[in-house]
Amino acid sequence: MTASNDDLYQQNQDRRLEEASVVRKIVLMTISVIIVLLLIGALGTFIYVNASMKAVDSDNDTTQVVEVPMGSTASSIAASLEEQGLIKNAFIFRLYVKFSGEANFRAGNFELSPSMSMQQIVDKLNDPEAGSTPSASAAVPEGSDIEEISSILSETIGINQQDFLDKMKDEAYIRQLISEYPDILTDDILQEDIRYPLEGYLFAATYNFISDDNLSIDKIVHMMLDKSQQIITPYLDDFKQRDLTIHEAVTFASLVENEARNEDERNMIAGIFYNRLADDMKLQTDPTVLYALGEHKPRVYYKDLEVDSPYNTYRIKGLPVGPISNFSESSLQSVVNPKTSDYLYFLAGDNGQIYYARTFDEHEELIEKHMHVNE
Numbered sequence: 599m600t601a602s603n604d605d606l607y608q609q610n611q612d613r614r615l616e617e618a619s620v621v622r623k624i625v626l627m628t629i630s631v632i633i634v635l636l637l638i639g640a641l642g643t644f645i646y647v648n649a650s651m652k653a654v655d656s657d658n659d660t661t662q663v664v665e666v667p668m669g670s671t672a673s674s675i676a677a678s679l680e681e682q683g684l685i686k687n688a689f690i691f692r693l694y695v696k697f698s699g700e701a702n703f704r705a706g707n708f709e710l711s712p713s714m715s716m717q718q719i720v721d722k723l724n725d726p727e728a729g730s731t732p733s734a735s736a737a738v739p740e741g742s743d744i745e746e747i748s749s750i751l752s753e754t755i756g757i758n759q760q761d762f763l764d765k766m767k768d769e770a771y772i773r774q775l776i777s778e779y780p781d782i783l784t785d786d787i788l789q790e791d792i793r794y795p796l797e798g799y800l801f802a803a804t805y806n807f808i809s810d811d812n813l814s815i816d817k818i819v820h821m822m823l824d825k826s827q828q829i830i831t832p833y834l835d836d837f838k839q840r841d842l843t844i845h846e847a848v849t850f851a852s853l854v855e856n857e858a859r860n861e862d863e864r865n866m867i868a869g870i871f872y873n874r875l876a877d878d879m880k881l882q883t884d885p886t887v888l889y890a891l892g893e894h895k896p897r898v899y900y901k902d903l904e905v906d907s908p909y910n911t912y913r914i915k916g917l918p919v920g921p922i923s924n925f926s927e928s929s930l931q932s933v934v935n936p937k938t939s940d941y942l943y944f945l946a947g948d949n950g951q952i953y954y955a956r957t958f959d960e961h962e963e964l965i966e967k968h969m970h971v972n973e
Contacts, residue, residue: 650690654683655712660820663806664708666723672701675723683828684710684719691716700724707806712824734813738822740802740926741855743889744794747924755813765815766794779823782830786845791908791919798848798921801825829927836934845920847933852921853911855929856885857944862937863952864929869936870944870954877942881911889922945969 672695676688685691695701703723736754751757772795776783787795800822837847858864884898890907903912908919941954943961947968955961
């Protein structure tokens with residue numbers, strides 16, 4: 599081998615050694631990056647899990663009764679707790695009780711609060727002294743107004759109906775609630791012409807009460823407002839996108855609730871209301887007339903349409919001054935996600951079916967064909 603060949607050989611060897619060194623550095627760097635990412639991921643997971651185990655709202659001591667039926671699984675209990683705003687994450691709850699061996703929950707009714715941590719809730723659900731059988735429950739249907747709710751509470755749990763109605767008009771009490779629930783209650787509910795400031799804000803649900811409950815009007819109202827806050831809060835940004843105040847959105851949802859029977863109808867009717875508002879037309883929805891009259895009857899007559907009230911959408915343009923009842927979450931969803939159409943009119947036929955029209959002439963034809971046909 600000549601000297602030049604020796605030099606070439608040495609150069610190749612040096613190059614290979616240098617390449618090997620570079621490869622080792624790349625491998626070490628890659629491993630280091632992976633380790634750092636894993637550590638960051640582990641730290642992030644720890645922070646997320648730790649946050650999920652903390653109380654939903656440490657300042658909210660309001661309690662609510664949670665029913666755990668016989669044979670309930672950890673998954674169903676977790677889903678119920680998350681739905682009721684008592685835990686932050688159902689998945690973390692399931693993992694926690696699985697690995698801690700605390701998933702053998704007792705059946706019964708438990709008083710829980712958003713101020714309780716996940717561990718405190720688990721302890722309560724496993725406490726043989728904590729669960730009890732409800733002494734009463736009040737089922738408040740969707741589309742109920744304040745006066746109907748007062749009657750339900752009187753019949754089911756013995757609340758004095760007149761005391762409840764008086765409380766609903768107590769301005770000092772309402773102002774206190776506005777300060778406690780600023781996310782959903784605003785000064786809009788104190789407008790002069792509003793019949794009951796909390797109309798529409800007492801959410802439809804079944805409320806359970808256990809034997810040692812102090813069933814005050816205040817406690818019941820807080821339970822209902824807690825439920826309303828849980829349902830309404832996720833839609834606040836949607837209201838802004840629709841250029842609606844909270845009060846307008848709740849009012850809108852109450853109208854949809856009283857005109858529709860299912861999700862498809864709600865979406866379509868909400869869209870029609872938007873179309874009429876855009877065309878500067880009166881909403882002309884019969885349930886507002888009945889609310890203005892303070893009556894519940896199957897039919898609205900022409901003379902009824904003349905009632906002078908800020909609730910009567912045959913006389914005023916735009917939304918009424920306030921809600922006419924509570925509503926389902928489905929109705930609230932229709933307000934933020936209505937069905938697009940070019941319809942401007944709808945009616946409920948004698949058979950219960952909803953019919954839609956684009957023009958007043960079409961609407962008149964549908965009235966003649968589908969309403970009061972046997973008269």
